Amino acid sequence: MEPGPPRKRQKFIVEDDEAREEDADEHLPTPPASDCDVENAESRMLKRATKVLATASAALDHLTQLYDNDSSIRQNFTAAVDAVVAAHHSGRKLIVCGVGKSAFIGMKLAATCRSLGIGASFMHACEAAHGDLGDVRGGDVLLFVSFSGKTPELINLLPHLPQSTAVIVLSSQTKAADCPLLAGRGDNGLLLPAPIPESEEATFGVSAPTTSTTVALAVADMLALSVAEKIHQENKQSVFKRNHPGGAIGMDHREVKKLKKDGMKVSILELPSPSISAEDSC
Template identity: 55%
Template structure:
């Protein structure tokens, strides 16, 4: 009697496994409840606190006449300086210095002549960046009394207009502006409803720097809008040809550069990405 043939084994593919998953799948734990997860509760508390601070500063500039007047004065002061060939010099120390650097970089990309001045380096030779009446010096300091900035005041060239972006809502409360006659210094309010030590149990600049950054962006974009009007986007695209933003700007506004030959015939020349484009540069 012939022995039975062995059954052929069929190779199991990935498609088979997906189509017929194992009936004994490993147990999975239920997703954590956000309402009872201390980590998520703490994290979202930070976001909610900073969002509330931004809502508050928006309301301040919408409804508080001194803040609205200060913003108008600051914008016109910077515009006058730009038309006279001057620059906006943003100055700070610590975390506020990073806000000042961001303001400077944003202004440059928007066609506003600007520079960053570190408060500590200023008294070691960098004061040469400030050229007197043509320039506007903008201090970034939540307290408005940062020692490095206060020590700089006696050395600021005579005639230089000074703006202070601080947590105060009235100029008379800001020590950085205390040495100026009424109207001589300009306050840009950037207060927070609740200090970080109360919100988070630590005094690390977080909510205050978020608000300061937002006010700085407001100032830069408002000045640029007054300077360039409807051409602001064109100015930005011209000044930012690199990175993902540069590529997107070229594709959106002008995918192809056109030129005319001597005979008047129009030729399409494809515009290629600049060599400076890299995967790590999105901004």
């Protein structure tokens, strides 16, 4: 017999043995993670989590310095406050408009204004193009919330606004000339800068609005409280309490203590808040 065939069979046997050894290695149980590994994983997770807080804090510090030291930004903010106050005194209102995550910031701004006795409403950018522009009246102030300052749904509304409509834009730009939403508005356009020192993608590896919405919300609150101060002055607390009778905020602690002292059982009824359905998205 030829010696070749047995050697060939032997080679196949060796290869089969190696394959079986590899299969056996693949099915070996994974060793359980040690307590040290778990602790290290949790530590890394918490470090990443608190980085979100530190980043937001740094962004707010940067924003404070901007509004403290930039005279042009300070003048724009004062002019924005005056525009909303003038609209309020003439029986008009602030209309806040946005889309996406910025829409939620806009909703919060409008809701805060109403609770402080300032006429305000929210107009979703998508619905605005389908009839809600009818809510805009002469003398109203329209405030766009858009981090980029060039959101298409907002840009598309500009040709349909009366030229006399005062427009305020809350965006990441620091100069009105750099904000597309203010192009051609002239004296009827005001910028409220809400920049962040570093993009969310660079900081967190994802461009989801996080730091930018935190900063936008802070500027929105600053505007609402400044307008309320100018309109109501020392009466702003009583106006707020009149408009917010529900919940824990509406229940004065001294009144609660007095009622309890009189032997009455006091409980605060929390009504469910309406949810925002998917139909509200663009």
